[in-house]
Amino acid sequence: xxxxxxxxIGLGVIGSQVAKTLLEKQLLLAQAVGMxxxxxxxxxxxxxxxxxxxxxxxxxxxxxxxxxxxNNNFDVIVEAxxxxxxxxxxxxxxxxxxxxxxxxxxxxxxKHLKELTDLAAQNNVSIRAEASVGGxxxxxxxxxxxxxxxTIHSILAIINGTTNYILTRMKNEGDNYEECLREAQDLGYxxxxxxxxxxxxxxxxxxxxxxxxxxxxxxxxxxxxxxxxTKLSAADFKYADSMGYVIRLLAIGxxxxxxxxxxxxxxxxxxxxxxxxxxxxxxxxxxxxxxxGEVLFMGQGAGDKATTSAVxxxxxxxxxxxxxNSNNRNRWQIDQKKKLTPISNIETRYYVRLLIADRPGVLAxxxxxxxxxxxxxxxxxxxxxxxxxEVVIMTHTxxxxxxxxxxxxxxxxxxxxxxxxxxxxEE
Amino acid sequence: xxxxxxxxIGLGVIGSQVAKTLLEKQLLLAQAVGMxxxxxxxxxxxxxxxxxxxxxxxxxxxxxxxxxxxNNNFDVIVEAxxxxxxxxxxxxxxxxxxxxxxxxxxxxxxKHLKELTDLAAQNNVSIRAEASVGGxxxxxxxxxxxxxxxTIHSILAIINGTTNYILTRMKNEGDNYEECLREAQDLGYxxxxxxxxxxxxxxxxxxxxxxxxxxxxxxxxxxxxxxxxTKLSAADFKYADSMGYVIRLLAIGxxxxxxxxxxxxxxxxxxxxxxxxxxxxxxxxxxxxxxxGEVLFMGQGAGDKATTSAVxxxxxxxxxxxxxNSNNRNRWQIDQKKKLTPISNIETRYYVRLLIADRPGVLAxxxxxxxxxxxxxxxxxxxxxxxxxEVVIMTHTxxxxxxxxxxxxxxxxxxxxxxxxxxxxEE
Numbered sequence: 001x002x003x004x005x006x007x008x009i010g011l012g013v014i015g016s017q018v019a020k021t022l023l024e025k026q027l028l029l030a031q032a033v034g035m036x037x038x039x040x041x042x043x044x045x046x047x048x049x050x051x052x053x054x055x056x057x058x059x060x061x062x063x064x065x066x067x068x069x070x071n072n073n074f075d076v077i078v079e080a081x082x083x084x085x086x087x088x089x090x091x092x093x094x095x096x097x098x099x100x101x102x103x104x105x106x107x108x109x110x111k112h113l114k115e116l117t118d119l120a121a122q123n124n125v126s127i128r129a130e131a132s133v134g135g136x137x138x139x140x141x142x143x144x145x146x147x148x149x150x151t152i153h154s155i156l157a158i159i160n161g162t163t164n165y166i167l168t169r170m171k172n173e174g175d176n177y178e179e180c181l182r183e184a185q186d187l188g189y190x191x192x193x194x195x196x197x198x199x200x201x202x203x204x205x206x207x208x209x210x211x212x213x214x215x216x217x218x219x220x221x222x223x224x225x226x227x228x229x230t231k232l233s234a235a236d237f238k239y240a241d242s243m244g245y246v247i248r249l250l251a252i253g254x255x256x257x258x259x260x261x262x263x264x265x266x267x268x269x270x271x272x273x274x275x276x277x278x279x280x281x282x283x284x285x286x287x288x289x290x291x292x293g294e295v296l297f298m299g300q301g302a303g304d305k306a307t308t309s310a311v312x313x314x315x316x317x318x319x320x321x322x323x324x325n326s327n328n329r330n331r332w333q334i335d336q337k338k339k340l341t342p343i344s345n346i347e348t349r350y351y352v353r354l355l356i357a358d359r360p361g362v363l364a365x366x367x368x369x370x371x372x373x374x375x376x377x378x379x380x381x382x383x384x385x386x387x388x389x390e391v392v393i394m395t396h397t398x399x400x401x402x403x404x405x406x407x408x409x410x411x412x413x414x415x416x417x418x419x420x421x422x423x424x425x426e427e
Numbered sequence: 428x429x430x431x432x433x434x435x436i437g438l439g440v441i442g443s444q445v446a447k448t449l450l451e452k453q454l455l456l457a458q459a460v461g462m463x464x465x466x467x468x469x470x471x472x473x474x475x476x477x478x479x480x481x482x483x484x485x486x487x488x489x490x491x492x493x494x495x496x497x498n499n500n501f502d503v504i505v506e507a508x509x510x511x512x513x514x515x516x517x518x519x520x521x522x523x524x525x526x527x528x529x530x531x532x533x534x535x536x537x538k539h540l541k542e543l544t545d546l547a548a549q550n551n552v553s554i555r556a557e558a559s560v561g562g563x564x565x566x567x568x569x570x571x572x573x574x575x576x577x578t579i580h581s582i583l584a585i586i587n588g589t590t591n592y593i594l595t596r597m598k599n600e601g602d603n604y605e606e607c608l609r610e611a612q613d614l615g616y617x618x619x620x621x622x623x624x625x626x627x628x629x630x631x632x633x634x635x636x637x638x639x640x641x642x643x644x645x646x647x648x649x650x651x652x653x654x655x656x657t658k659l660s661a662a663d664f665k666y667a668d669s670m671g672y673v674i675r676l677l678a679i680g681x682x683x684x685x686x687x688x689x690x691x692x693x694x695x696x697x698x699x700x701x702x703x704x705x706x707x708x709x710x711x712x713x714x715x716x717x718x719x720g721e722v723l724f725m726g727q728g729a730g731d732k733a734t735t736s737a738v739x740x741x742x743x744x745x746x747x748x749x750x751x752n753s754n755n756r757n758r759w760q761i762d763q764k765k766k767l768t769p770i771s772n773i774e775t776r777y778y779v780r781l782l783i784a785d786r787p788g789v790l791a792x793x794x795x796x797x798x799x800x801x802x803x804x805x806x807x808x809x810x811x812x813x814x815x816x817e818v819v820i821m822t823h824t825x826x827x828x829x830x831x832x833x834x835x836x837x838x839x840x841x842x843x844x845x846x847x848x849x850x851x852x853e854e
Contacts, residue, residue: 021718025576031760032575130573136719138565138573145572146557146565148459149452149739274725277704291448291736292563295726298701299719309718312576324753333458 003036004319007074007099009090010081011048011062014104014131017304018080018311019057029312033319043069043090066090070097076318078311079103088112095119095127100318100327104131104311110208114218117332126321126330128314133206134159134283136306137299138313142287143213144331150289152214155253156426159206161281161301162190162197163229163249167266168279171246176234189281199228200249200264207251211262214287215255216336219262225343227265236353236421239392240268243351243379246276250426259341267426268351344401349378349425351394354410355418356382358389362415366391369413373406374398388417394425430463431746434501434526436517437508438475438489441531441558444731445507445738446484456739460746470496470517493517497524503745505738506530515539522546522554527745527754531558531738537635541645544759553748553757555741560633561586561710563733564726565740569714570640571758577716579641582680583853586633588708588728589617589624590656590676594693595706598673603661616708626655627676627691634678638689641714642682643763646689652770654692663780663848666819667695670778670806673703677853686768694853695778771828776805776852778821781837782845783809785816789842793818796840800833801825815844821852 008019022029022039030036039061046064048054054062063069070093077094079101081087087108094101101120103109109116109129120127130140134157143152158164162184169180181198184190196202204224211219229249240247245268253262269276274296278284283301288294300306321329356362363382370377375398382391395403403422410416435446449456449466457463469489475481481489490496497520504521506528508514514535521528528547530536536543536556547554557567561584570579585591589611596607608625611617623629631651638646656676667674672695680689696703701723705711710728715721727733748756783789790809797804802825809818822830830849837843 021576028578029576032758137722138569141568141573142565145744146568146740147736148743149448149456150736151455274704277701289736291732291739293727293730293733295564295724297722297724299722303720305718306720309574309577309716312718313573316575317572320753320756324751324756326747326751326753326756329747329751329753331459 003038004033004075004322005038005040005073006315007041007043007069007072007077008039009043009077009079011042011044011051011053012080012082013304014307014311015042015080016053017308018078019053021308021312023057029316032316033323035319035323037319040074041069041072074099075322076100076102076315078315079105080311081105082107084108084111091116092119095123095125098123098125100125100321101127102311102314102318103127103129104307106132106202106205106209110205110221113209113212113334117334124327126318126327128318128330129209130314131307131310133209134285134297135299135301135303136309137283137285137297137301138310139210139285139297140213141313142297143210147287147289147292147295150291152287152289153255154288155207155210155214155251155285156275157207157210157251157285158248158275158278159251159283159285159301160197160200160203160249161283162194164278165189165281167229167232167247167249170232170234170237171241174234174237177230177232198230200226203249203251203264207253207262207264210285211253211260212334213332214253215260215338216333217338218334219260219340223262223340225263225265229266231421232266233421236423239351239353243394244271245269245425246271247423248275252426258345259339261341261343261346263343265424267424269426344404346400347397348400349395349397349427350403351392351423351425353420354391354393354416355420356389356391357415357417358384358387359415363391365413366410366416369409370395370406373402373409375402375406430465431460431502431749432465432467432500433742434468434470434496434499434504435466436470436504436506438469438471438478438480439507439509440731441734441738442469442507443480444735445505446480448735448739450484456743459743460750462746462750464746467501468496468499501526502749503527503529503742505742506532507738508532509534511535511538518543519546522550522552525550525552527552527748528554529738529741529745530554530556531734533559533629533632533636537632537648540636540639540761544761551754553745553754555745555757556636557741558734558737560636561712561724562726562728562730563736564710564712564724564728565737566637566712566724567640568740569724570637574714574716574719574722577718579714579716580682581715582634582637582641582678582712583702584634584637584678584712585675585702585705586678586710586712586728587624587627587630587676588710589621591705592616592708593625594656594659594674594676597659597661597664598668601661601664604657604659625657627653630676630678630691634680634689634691637712638680638687639761640759641680642687642765643760644765645761646687646767650689650767652690652692656693658848659693660848663850666778666780670821671698672696672852673698674850675702677702679853685772686766688768688770688773690770692851694851696853771831773827774824775827776822776824776854777830778819778850778852780847781818781820781843782847783816783818784842784844785811785814786842790818792840793837793843796836797822797833800829800836802829802833
């Protein structure tokens, strides 16, 4: 009887769960696909062979040898090793072998999107990547098959669970960033070296993939303006709360007449917005389309089981492609001639927190400086401290480049002791 | 050049927008599909020919004659007429003609699910119905292609915008049901005869389709316990609020050892739950699966454009099936041998509101009656009124059948003047 042969690369957190699921759910999968699915071989690093799971599943299922692995006659290869290299080589090789490919690897995909999807098309196979963004939440499927008749004009996303956990703690406990990061590390929500998460790089990889699909052109990670959460302090959360906002690390993609703006940065969101209510390690993505209006997807953005749910949906869809000979059915339409617009062009409201000398006329000179750059003040609050004063300003809508110039100017006023933080407001 | 021929049945709110979208978005659709799509003919009732749109699109596009319509060589037929008959006949005929079928018609699909999906399978074509549940929100796609590796154990859904609007107004304004219904009617959110919405039938149709897919067996509308919102009063909302709950009309599907419980009824939900935050005409569906955990989908559950977004996604996917010859790719796996469990078997907490005579010992006899049925009280509140007293009780978890017996008994106590309301609590 014909069956579908699967190869798996990687035995980390996700790879292990994928292997277990392929074996434990054989019956369910065969029913879903209409044909038995066999996990034929797992390519691992030598060190993985020491893992209890490797022993449990039997040594024969594993190989550390690339040639031996690729000599199998796979229908579908699942890459769950992560990182740019050698994942790129393996994916390339799999596609050249005319295997359908499923990957959970946001980094390699976002950095080589055009190359990999072109290669898949040339070889008449699919590359599917549901697990690369938003863990278990179906996001690629809606973008590639569900919202296809829409012109998507906006993406607003909380797609990094680590930072959302930290920001939720800062909001609820009033603690500072460092404490909340340490706590997240203790709980395993943040890595010992948290830079990929807290600087927004992880979110930028994911936004790159989603925005490329949503807007129909290749948007590389380096095209995305990226600002992390490390400068946020308890004071910012206190002021945000008093003004009716929460602070989230948002991945934003917006298309307007000027072009497409793509960026990852902390933002004020009004408390009554749905994304403001997404606490903890949850992920949520809000797409805006001309037909559908706003549609929101929320769920666990990480975790071995949730991510495996996404990997398996890709595997099942690849199997359907194998059975139906509908080889390159999966759609990556990223050839539109559109342009990106830099962060300097965006228009938004700004929250600005300053330390000024507690002397007459300082607030006036701050206000004048903003006014000189055509930035008008919606509200201002000055609070006396021991030797100085803190000023918090909410502006009306202003252009980013004007705001940056104004901030430079403010830094030159010697009664302005410090520009403590500037945070964009997402209406 | 080969193109894909579409036939459309119906020119109501949805049919009109589908027709406009097929014509206005030709280029986008051709790109998405890889082949031009042509709307060849629209089957309408004679009265529809008077509509301005019919004139605008040209008389040639329309026919009122069933034979003339089906004589076209369609690849895909979109049914947007609604209702059970004659939609069933048209769908049957379309499938027998080996056309792929897209329907937004929850009533005919839920009442004839097995018959229609079997017919599609026999004729090796797809029947797709994204627009039948949740308007523009991709829900069928996740169930049929996204969460497929999961064993789904629960559905909790707000899938009727009319009632959610009314309940939101009752919550926010403290008004009574009748006033809020009238307001919803004035705004066009509720129909002049609102029975389908307010009695929960619409939600039951939708739950029938979702639950059939999620649990893998045919669940007909009449299998679903159904209770509407007409008995809710301002007092219930006031008490709910004071206890930390909101009231929603929930469509619930849950599988446990006893079987699958499917039901539509008003329910208390804790304010901190996500579904408690879904206000107004929005729809939201929360699926619980063994791998994915909880995943939520939210968006506009009605409206011509949102619903058309869903119809068009089905059309595009059918076109891909036509092009790839992957004919019956769409999955309706509803053949599992599982059993349903009646409402009398469910276990939940209950909110009970009673009017009692303001006399010594009445609360004690109420408490005794509940205790006699093994129902223990979590909290109780008695409030004096003019000539009587109102008692509000929150129970611990109890079995529905016991609760129903207790209520019958309470009605026989002559110092219990009225059992005003009983509402289940969804934890």
